[in-house]
Amino acid sequence: MNNIESLDRLINYFSNLPSVGAKTAQRYAYFILxxxxxxxxxxxxxxxxxxxxxxxxxxxxxFTDKDVCDICSTRKNNVIxxxxxxxxxxxxxxxxxxxxxxxxxxxxLSPLDNRGPDDIKIKxxxxxxxxxxxxxxIMATNPDVEGEATAMYxxxxxxxxxxxxxxxSQGVSMGSDIEYADEVTLARAIEDRKEI
Amino acid sequence: MNNIESLDRLINYFSNLPSVGAKTAQRYAYFILxxxxxxxxxxxxxxxxxxxxxxxxxxxxxFTDKDVCDICSTRKNNVIxxxxxxxxxxxxxxxxxxxxxxxxxxxxLSPLDNRGPDDIKIKxxxxxxxxxxxxxxIMATNPDVEGEATAMYxxxxxxxxxxxxxxxSQGVSMGSDIEYADEVTLARAIEDRKEI
Numbered sequence: 001m002n003n004i005e006s007l008d009r010l011i012n013y014f015s016n017l018p019s020v021g022a023k024t025a026q027r028y029a030y031f032i033l034x035x036x037x038x039x040x041x042x043x044x045x046x047x048x049x050x051x052x053x054x055x056x057x058x059x060x061x062x063f064t065d066k067d068v069c070d071i072c073s074t075r076k077n078n079v080i081x082x083x084x085x086x087x088x089x090x091x092x093x094x095x096x097x098x099x100x101x102x103x104x105x106x107x108x109l110s111p112l113d114n115r116g117p118d119d120i121k122i123k124x125x126x127x128x129x130x131x132x133x134x135x136x137x138i139m140a141t142n143p144d145v146e147g148e149a150t151a152m153y154x155x156x157x158x159x160x161x162x163x164x165x166x167x168x169s170q171g172v173s174m175g176s177d178i179e180y181a182d183e184v185t186l187a188r189a190i191e192d193r194k195e196i
Numbered sequence: 197m198n199n200i201e202s203l204d205r206l207i208n209y210f211s212n213l214p215s216v217g218a219k220t221a222q223r224y225a226y227f228i229l230x231x232x233x234x235x236x237x238x239x240x241x242x243x244x245x246x247x248x249x250x251x252x253x254x255x256x257x258x259f260t261d262k263d264v265c266d267i268c269s270t271r272k273n274n275v276i277x278x279x280x281x282x283x284x285x286x287x288x289x290x291x292x293x294x295x296x297x298x299x300x301x302x303x304x305l306s307p308l309d310n311r312g313p314d315d316i317k318i319k320x321x322x323x324x325x326x327x328x329x330x331x332x333x334i335m336a337t338n339p340d341v342e343g344e345a346t347a348m349y350x351x352x353x354x355x356x357x358x359x360x361x362x363x364x365s366q367g368v369s370m371g372s373d374i375e376y377a378d379e380v381t382l383a384r385a386i387e388d389r390k391e392i
Binding site for chain 1: 198199200201202203205206208209213214215222223224225226227228229231233236237238239240241242243244245246247248249250259260261266282283286
């Protein structure tokens with residue numbers, strides 16, 4: 001694009017980042033060109049360090065730079081919250097009212113994308129439950145088709161172990177306008193209505 | 197954020213990129229965590245290479261990895277197109293009907309931001325014209341307040357040299373709808389109307 005080999009190479013790497021197009025990648029690259037040498041070297045080192053030091057926690061599958069992540073090593077495993085991705089853990093941790101452990105599936109079942117039970121971390125979840133101590137599993141996969149299907153599939157697998165299986169409640173969002181709620185959500189909210 | 201030092205450090209560097217917020221920086225970082233070691237090392241090297249090899253062309257001020265950029269070393273300097281930033285050169289080069297050289301100001305005059313004539317590359321432009329051979333200077337700064345002011349300021353400076361000074365024509369955009377054109381643009385388009 002610029003006919004400058006090292007610049008075009010950098011733009012190419014930036015444009016491989018998720019949802020980054022050609023123009024954005026170029027802006028990022030120009031930003032780097034204008035930065036002091038030390039800053040760019042530290043940025044480069046940060047890339048390598050994160051990629052080298054960070055791996056999956058051997059219990060829950062979340063990112064950590066230790067063998068076992070901080071959450072797994074400090075909390076009891078009586079309640080396990082099953083999520084699709086590491087970023088879901090951050091979202092739930094922000095709420096601060098969940099004090100159990102997590103299990104990250106790293107994906108959802110998706111026959112269309114050829115993603116079956118062996119492609120996500122279901123086996124690891126079953127092993128954790130077989131080891132004992134788990135009283136409740138909260139299925140916190142996304143409330144979309146794939147998330148629902150994955151939650152249903154896993155809850156069937158877990159039935160024989162006799163643990164309590166729950167799902168995040170679904171309904172209208174707090175602070176939203178009923179007028180604009182979609183039909184499926186509204187139907188679910190009416191069906192699951194609670195006495196006050 | 198994640199309480200993992202090397203991950204948080206990488207997220208921090210990503211969030212320093214232009215227009216990148218916390219969530220986007222996190223997505224970029226997670227993308228890096230999931231990439232093979234070799235890929236990330238090449239990305240890191242690309243950052244350093246671009247920052248080390250690429251600098252300003254000593255004639256026009258555009259980015260290059262040589263002493264003089266490809267455009268300055270292959271084209272005649274009888275017409276010089278003055279732009280604000282290197283990315284403007286890319287935009288004009290795409291059109292393929294301009295065959296002259298460029299001059300990159302690296303900014304516009306902006307008293308509010310304390311940016312005066314010495315903060316952008318006006319001196320370098322005057323030197324190029326003093327060296328001779330320049331017949332026309334096209335002012336292609338943005339058609340906004342700062343771009344207009346900069347174009348006016350420079351054209352006054354250039355007057356004594358006797359070179360022809362032109363400005364990109366302004367008017368309604370091709371393919372646009374007159375109904376939605378802003379008033380200033382429409383007023384200019386009427387004022388600058390051409391006989392057909």
